[in-house]
Structure formats: structure tokens, C-alpha cells
Amino acid sequence: MQRRQFLRSLGLGVGAFTLLPPLPALAALGDETYARFVAARAAAPWLAGFETVAEDAMPRRAVALRGKLPKGLRGALFRNGPGRFDRNGQRYRHWFDGDGLVQAWRLNDTGVTHEARFVATHKYRRESQAGRFLYDAAGTSIAGSLEARNADDMNTANTSVLPLADRLYALWEGGSAWELDPHTLRSIGTRIFRDDLAAIPFSAHPLRDVDGSLWNIGVMAYAGDGTLVLWHVGADGKLLSATPIASGHRGYAHSFAISERHVVVVLSPWMLEREIRGAFLESLQWRSDQAGLALVIDKHDPGKVRRFDVPAGIVYHWAGAHEVDGAIELCGCWYDDAAAVNRDFTAVMRGERVAGAARSDLVTLRLSLARGEAELRRSGVHGLEFPDFDQRRHGPHRRLYALAQTGASVANYLNSVVAFDRRRERLQVHRYGEHVLVEEHRFVARPGSTRADDGWLVGTALDAARGEHLLAVFDARHLDDGPLCEARLPRPMPLSFHAAFAAA
Amino acid sequence: MRNLVLAGLMATTALDAAAATLTLKVSDIRKDGGHLLITVEATADGWNGKQKEAARARIEAKQGELVYRFEDLPPGQYAVQVMHDENDNGKLDSNFLGIPSEGYGFSNNPSVMRRATFEEARFELPAAGAEIDVRLR
Numbered sequence: 085m086q087r088r089q090f091l092r093s094l095g096l097g098v099g100a101f102t103l104l105p106p107l108p109a110l111a112a113l114g115d116e117t118y119a120r121f122v123a124a125r126a127a128a129p130w131l132a133g134f135e136t137v138a139e140d141a142m143p144r145r146a147v148a149l150r151g152k153l154p155k156g157l158r159g160a161l162f163r164n165g166p167g168r169f170d171r172n173g174q175r176y177r178h179w180f181d182g183d184g185l186v187q188a189w190r191l192n193d194t195g196v197t198h199e200a201r202f203v204a205t206h207k208y209r210r211e212s213q214a215g216r217f218l219y220d221a222a223g224t225s226i227a228g229s230l231e232a233r234n235a236d237d238m239n240t241a242n243t244s245v246l247p248l249a250d251r252l253y254a255l256w257e258g259g260s261a262w263e264l265d266p267h268t269l270r271s272i273g274t275r276i277f278r279d280d281l282a283a284i285p286f287s288a289h290p291l292r293d294v295d296g297s298l299w300n301i302g303v304m305a306y307a308g309d310g311t312l313v314l315w316h317v318g319a320d321g322k323l324l325s326a327t328p329i330a331s332g333h334r335g336y337a338h339s340f341a342i343s344e345r346h347v348v349v350v351l352s353p354w355m356l357e358r359e360i361r362g363a364f365l366e367s368l369q370w371r372s373d374q375a376g377l378a379l380v381i382d383k384h385d386p387g388k389v390r391r392f393d394v395p396a397g398i399v400y401h402w403a404g405a406h407e408v409d410g411a412i413e414l415c416g417c418w419y420d421d422a423a424a425v426n427r428d429f430t431a432v433m434r435g436e437r438v439a440g441a442a443r444s445d446l447v448t449l450r451l452s453l454a455r456g457e458a459e460l461r462r463s464g465v466h467g468l469e470f471p472d473f474d475q476r477r478h479g480p481h482r483r484l485y486a487l488a489q490t491g492a493s494v495a496n497y498l499n500s501v502v503a504f505d506r507r508r509e510r511l512q513v514h515r516y517g518e519h520v521l522v523e524e525h526r527f528v529a530r531p532g533s534t535r536a537d538d539g540w541l542v543g544t545a546l547d548a549a550r551g552e553h554l555l556a557v558f559d560a561r562h563l564d565d566g567p568l569c570e571a572r573l574p575r576p577m578p579l580s581f582h583a584a585f586a587a588a
Numbered sequence: 589m590r591n592l593v594l595a596g597l598m599a600t601t602a603l604d605a606a607a608a609t610l611t612l613k614v615s616d617i618r619k620d621g622g623h624l625l626i627t628v629e630a631t632a633d634g635w636n637g638k639q640k641e642a643a644r645a646r647i648e649a650k651q652g653e654l655v656y657r658f659e660d661l662p663p664g665q666y667a668v669q670v671m672h673d674e675n676d677n678g679k680l681d682s683n684f685l686g687i688p689s690e691g692y693g694f695s696n697n698p699s700v701m702r703r704a705t706f707e708e709a710r711f712e713l714p715a716a717g718a719e720i721d722v723r724l725r
Contacts (some may be wrong), residue, residue, distance in 0.1 A: 233725035234687045279681065282689040306701075307685050328684065335643060360701055 117434050118175035124435025130278050130495040130548035132576035133521050137185055137200070140212075141269070144190075144199035147555075148297045151569030153191055154540060154557060159587040160266070160399045161542055161555065162245040163187040163255055163523070167202060169433065170450045172216040178223020178365065183208050184242030184254050184262075186269050187545065187580060189571070192588075196555065196571040201269035203241040203262050222258070223430065225362030236274050236282035237257035243288035244582035248298065249321030252586075255288040257271045257303070257338065258364070266586065277323040282324070286312055288582065289339035289401075292475060296507030297324065299342055299383075301349055303335040305356035312337075312379065314347060314386050325398055335375040336368060336398070336422070341405035341414045344478045347381040348414055350404050350449070352398040354422040370423040372396045377460060380412060391456040392451050398422040401448075403471035403486075406479030410454045415437075415484070416445035417468055418460070437496040440489075443467045446504075459477055463509075469498060470524040470582075473535040474537050474560075482507050483537045485560070492518045494548060501525050501543060503563040519549035521579060526548040527560055528585045537561055540568070542585060546576045553577045580588040605682035607660040607711040614670050615653045616724045618691060622674040626647050629656060629667050635706035642666060649674070668695040670722050691724040 103494030125131045166182025169175055176182060184203040189196060202208055209228075211218050219238045220229045232238045241254035241262040252266035253275060260274040260283055276282050292298055296319035304311045310331040316324040335351035335394055341347070353374035362365045375393040382388040399416035406413060419425050425442040432438060446465040451458050468486040486499040490513060500519050503512040516522055525543025533539065540560040553576050556567040614624060628643040629635045642656045649672055671680040672691035682688045694704040695711050711720060 149650060229722075231697065231725045232701065234683075237725065244609075279689075280684040282681075282683045284683055284685070304685070311685075361699070478662060516595060 093569050094275035097503060113324055114217075115174055117177050118170060118173055119436040121175060128435065128494075129551060129576075130521055131432075131435055132520065132548065132551070133495070133497075133546045133579040134168045134169065134179065134435075135576075135578055136182075137202075142199055144188075144197050145573075146194075147189075147196050147198050147571045147573050149195050149569060149571045151567065152432065153196070153569055154559075157528060157540055157557060158191055158193070158544070159246075159528075160191070161189040161502065161526070161544070161583055161585050162243075162247065162252065162266075163189070163544065163580040163583040164243060165244045165425045165523075165582075166242045167200075167577060167578045168208070169578075171211060174217060174226075175286065175433060176217075177220055177430050177433055178221070178222045178363070179432055180222050180242075180365075181221035181240065182242060183211075183240050183397070183580070184256065185252055185578065185580070186245060186264060187577065188269060198553075198571075198573050199269065200577070201264075203264065204271035205239050205241050205262060206237050207239065207572060220362050221365075223363050223365045225366065229362075235285065236283045237531070239274075242581075245584050246290055246298075247584055248317070249319065251321060255286065255290070256287075257287045258285055259283055261286045273569070277317070277326065281313075281323075281326055281438060281457060286315060287337075290315075290317075291340070293342060295319075298320040299340075299347055301337065301340050301347075302349070303337050303349075305336065306360060310334040310351070310356075312351075313330075314350060314381055325386070327381075329381065329386070329389055331379060334574070338400045339402050340401040341416075342383075343405040343407045343412050345383055345407060346405075346412060347383060347386075348402075348412060348451070349379045349381070350394060350399060350402075350414070351377045352422060353396050354398060360556065365426065368422075370421065378449070380451060380453070390456070392450075392456065394449065394458045395460050396420075397460075398425065400425075401469065401471055403484055404473050404475075404481045406481075408480070411450050411452045412482075414451070415471075415479075415481075416447055416449065416450045417471060418447040418557070419444055437494075440496045445468060446484075466502065468502065468504070472525065472527050473537070474527050474529065476529060476534070477536065480506070483560075485525060485541055485563075487522050487524065488513070489500065490515050493521075494519055495521055497521045501541065501558070501563065503541070505562070513564055514558065514563050515548075516545055516547075519547065521546040521548065523580055524583050525558075526583050526585050528587070531587065544580070546573075546579060548576065551576055604719050606629060606716050608663045608713050610658040610661055610666070610668075610713055611717065611719040612656050612658065612670075613653060613721045614656070614724060615649055615691070616693075617651055617654065617672060618724070620649065620651050620672065622649050622672060622676050622690075623647060624654065624656075625671045625673055625680075625720075626656065627669050627705065629663070629669070630664060632706040635667055635669075635709070637672065661713060663713055663715045666695070666713050667704075667706050667711070668669060668720065668722060669693075669704075669709070670725055671685060693722040693724040695720050695722055697721070697723050
């Protein structure tokens with residue numbers, strides 16, 4: 085990739101875009117969103133899952149524990165998700181917009197503690213000072229917004245957390261990883277791996293390889309004709325390589341998969357078809373008439389990239405890949421229509437139940453290296469999300485952990501955690517209940533054990549009936565025995581997206 | 589005596605026609621340190637590096653706002669670009685895509701997530717002078 089002289093060029097592939105006339109002033113839809121949410125909130129305790137936390141931080145406090153923490157399970161479950169949706173009477177229209185609120189549930193010999201702190205991003209600091217939103221967000225255009233210097237001006241650092249080499253990072257797919265102190269959750273600053281990589285996207289779903297190194301992607305539909313960066317970071321946290329790849333596809337990818345020898349990225353035809361103006365997501369068009377693109381990248385020679393057309397659909401969360409019979413098989417939670425899924429994320433901001441029109445299909449995407457063809461196999465298992473699996477070894481992964489909605493839910497949202505045995509095609513389920521909104525549960529291996537799936541499933545959930553937030557620990561192999569122990573915070577938290585466990 | 593006065597008046601008028609003052613207010617400078625590098629271009633070719641600039645300045649950067657005056661500019665159309673060279677290495681640091689990591693701004697403060705074109709940044713400088721604001725990103 086040639087280094088571009090920003091001052092001399094017209095910028096990033098501008099020639100590929102039509103310069104649009106200025107958009108008409110956007111209606112103050114944010115205010116209507118706020119009014120509707122406030123009106124709905126009083127009668128719907130579950131909406132605490134989408135309510136703003138007004139404080140900058142919640143200090144560490146001990147939380148009541150029922151049952152005993154399993155021997156060997158010690159450390160911190162870090163979580164991240166949007167926690168600030170409103171400023172000055174204006175509310176974001178999209179769930180993904182809120183500023184990142186990082187939480188730590190610490191599991192010690194003395195019990196369990198909880199604490200939280202907003203990531204002090206550039207955006208958070210400036211908007212706190214100004215008392216209002218200043219920057220356009222992914223799903224909300226802000227009237228009179230400031231122009232961003234680069235992606236990190238708008239970085240909400242709100243999607244996931246990454247413990248790495250005794251450090252902690254808050255992740256957001258549009259920009260840099262944001263470094264935090266793992267003991268206090270205080271913000272340190274953007275992680276710049278190398279000067280020429282400043283503000284290059286570092287996705288919220290990095291993947292640990294079996295050698296302890298970390299892979300990640302940065303998707304930039306707006307660069308050139310569509311550009312991807314493949315990151316490789318050592319177990320010590322230092323950069324091993326950053327490889328730009330010209331995908332030539334302006335589609336979207338939230339996560340990716342790794343197999344023994346390859347990194348696989350699938351770009352969905354949710355296309356950036358014009359220059360970004362205002363809310364990024366509003367510049368994307370769902371093109372069901374176009375193909376997605378699977379890029380199969382050789383780990384040992386990232387310049388070697390195989391390309392496959394794939395059916396139009398979207399997977400937010402891939403759940404592993406492995407090599408078999410001259411093909412690579414990926415597993416993921418597939419949706420046929422990205423636009424329909426996206427609409428659910430605006431409904432909750434207005435205080436409406438999730439419409440739930442979009443339910444995922446658990447699929448296998450098989451990429452034949454010999455024939456150069458892709459095949460989508462639908463399992464018929466519907467409604468799973470936030471998948472996890474034992475990542476210590478390469479696939480096939482016999483056991484898949486995920487969230488689901490079983491039976492009634494006041495919010496029409498995920499309320500159960502499941503373990504799917506793919507060989508036996510059997511599902512173990514723990515249903516939390518009608519009034520509980522469940523968050524991602526993570527598999528944590530028992531220290532010293534190498535047996536697959538020997539460990540625990542650790543996760544959290546909002547109990548709307550009791551106005552509490554809970555943490556639960558399960559034996560990963562016996563999910564339907566129910567929690568081994570449960571800790572409860574006497575207040576609900578806004579729902580977080582992703583979590584990571586850092587063993588003590 | 590009357591001819592001298594008239595000649596004086598005419599001489600003054602001739603000077604005004606050639607010398608307009610551009611008052612530039614640069615705002616939102618995020619920190620002290622380094623220098624603001626300001627270029628004033630009169631043509632698209634100049635803007636795109638194919639011609640010499642109409643005027644330039646290098647001033648010590650201070651957090652907040654700064655005002656700088658360009659005097660003796662011929663009235664006409666111009667576009668201004670400001671860079672905050674925070675580390676004084678003589679250039680606008682950027683990543684491999686060319687997206688800056690130091691502060692920058694353009695006259696008219698256009699809402700674009702890329703370098704403004706000359707047309708987008710262009711403004712009129714009349715003989716009586718003009719004041720413009722450039723907000724640094």
C-alpha cells in the first residue's frame with residue numbers, strides 16, 4: 085500500500101464516490117426518542133438495560149454471594165457495553181452509540197466485588213465538558229456536530245474488552261483499542277502499535293491463537309475500494325505485523341474466524357455506497373442482490389489471499405473455523421437481512437420491545453479450497469447469539485455456548501444460556517426467566533486442565549423483576565444443573581455486549 | 589495645494605486596491621506545543637501542490653485560540669489550510685492511509701471526512717478585508 089500524502093491527494097478514494105450536495109438539516113429525532121423512552125420506562129423495569137448511567141464511575145463494592153466460588157476460578161470478568169445514551173435531553177437513536185462503560189466483577193477468596201467506569205475517550209471528555217453530544221455516532225447524526233480529526237475522535241470504546249499482557253483494552257471496531265488500567269479501570273489512552281497505524285480500526289473481536297498470539301482485523305470500507313488490515317500481536321502485547329489487504333468490497337464485517345492455517349473474514353453486502361455523512365450506519369445500504377466476500381488469508385503469508393463469493397447475509401458473531409477435507413468450515417449465527425436486525429437496535433432506544441423479526445440461523449459456511457466455491461449449510465437451530473467455545477485448541481469444536489430466548493420474555497430478548505453439543509445435536513439449557521435479560525457468558529478453562537470444555541461458564545444478567553444485576557457461574561459441562569453460585573448487585577446495569585475473563 | 593491633496597487621495601486609493609487584510613482566527617487548538625503551519629492558496633493548482641502558495645505563516649501554537657493577520661493580499665478568492673505540527677517535525681503526521689493524527693482545518697470548515705477541495709474551502713477576500721474562522725479538528 086503506497087503511503088499517501090494527505091495534503092496532496094484529494095483523500096481516500098474520493099474519485100470512487102459522487103460528491104453529494106449537502107444533506108438537508110436532520111430533524112431532532114433524538115429528542116423524540118428521549119421522550120418516548122422516558123414515557124415507557126416507568127412501566128417497564130427491563131428498560132433499565134438501556135438506561136443511561138449518569139455517574140462517571142461506580143466505586144468497587146462487595147456484592148452478596150450465594151453458593152461458593154469454585155476452587156480455581158479466581159480473577160476478573162471484565163465487561164463492556166454502551167452506558168451513556170443521553171445528554172442534555174437528547175438521546176441516541178441506536179443502541180450501539182452509547183459511550184463505553186467498562187465493568188469488573190472480581191472473584192476473590194473473600195468473595196465478589198463489582199465496579200464500573202466510563203472510558204475517558206476524547207469524545208467522552210469533550211462531551212462531558214460541553215454537557216451535550218458533539219460528535220456524530222454510528223447510528224445517530226448530531227445537529228451541528230464537530231468534524232472528527234480521525235476515527236478516534238468519535239471512538240466510544242464501547243463494544244468489548246481485551247486483557248493482554250497484564251494490560252486491559254476497551255475495543256470499538258471503528259478505531260483504536262483504548263488502554264485502561266486493569267486495577268482501577270482508569271483510562272490511559274489510545275494504543276498506537278506503530279505511528280503509521282494511528283487510528284486504524286482494531287475490531288472488537290480479536291482472536292487468541294493456540295500459540296498465545298492475537299489476530300485482529302480492521303475494516304475500512306471507506307478506504308480505497310474497500311480495505312482491510314490484518315493485525316497480528318504477540319502474547320507480550322507487541323505488534324508482530326499489520327498487513328493491509330485491498331478487498332475491493334465495501335461491505336461490513338463485525339468479527340472473523342481463524343483455523344489452523346488461515347484467517348477468514350467474511351464481508352457482508354451491507355455496503356458503503358457513498359461518502360459517509362452523519363451517522364455511519366445510515367451510509368450503509370443492505371444489498372441482498374449482491375454477494376458477500378469471504379477472504380481466506382494464509383497466516384504465514386498474509387499476501388496470499390483466496391476470495392470466495394458467498395450468499396447475501398450477515399453474521400455478527402462467528403464461532404470458530406477449522407480445516408477439513410480441503411475445505412475450511414466456519415460456524416456462525418447467520419441473518420438473511422442486516423437492515424431488519426439493525427432496526428431492532430433502534431426500537432429499544434425508544435423504549436419498545438425488540439421486534440424479534442430477525443432470528444439467527446446457526447450455519448456452517450464451507451469454503452472449498454479445491455473448487456473455489458462456498459456453500460452455506462443451515463442447521464435449523466434458530467435464535468442463538470453471543471456464541472462462545474473453548475478456544476484453547478483448533479476446531480472442530482464439539483461444544484458451542486450461546487444465549488437464546490426460551491419461553492416468555494417481558495422484553496422479547498435473550499433470557500437463557502445454552503450449551504449445544506454438535507456431535508449429539510443436543511441442547512442443554514438454563515432458563516433464567518421471563519424477567520431476566522441475559523448477557524454474554526464466557527467459557528473459562530479450569531487452570532491446569534487440558535481437557536476440552538473442562539471449566540466454567542461465567543456470565544451476567546439483568547433481573548428486571550428484582551431490580552438487580554447478577555453474575556452466575558456454571559459447570560460448563562453441566563449447564564442444566566443450574567448455577568454453582570450467584571452474586572447480586574442491588575441495582576440494574578445497562579446491558580453490556582461482550583466480556584473477557586482475566587485469570588488471577 | 590488642492591492638487592497635492594487629490595494626488596494623496598488617489599495614491600491612498602491605489603494602495604487599498606492591492607492590499608487587503610485577511611484576519612484568521614484559529615480555534616480549538618487542543619494543546620500547547622509545536623507550531624501552526626498556515627497556507628493561503630489563491631488557485632486550485634496551488635491547493636494541490638502544483639503552484640506556490642499566496643502566503644504562509646508558521647506560528648507558535650497555544651491551546652485554545654489564536655488570531656493571525658495576513659496583510660497586503662490582493663483581493664480575490666482564497667482557500668486556507670491550517671496544520672498543527674505538534675511535534676515540530678515539519679509535517680502533518682498521519683497513518684498509512686493518509687488520515688492525520690495531528691490537528692488540521694480548512695477555511696469554511698466543510699463537513700467532509702477527507703481533505704477539503706479548493707472549491708469547498710474557497711472564500712472571497714474583498715478589498716475591505718475579511719475575518720474567517722478555521723476550527724481545528
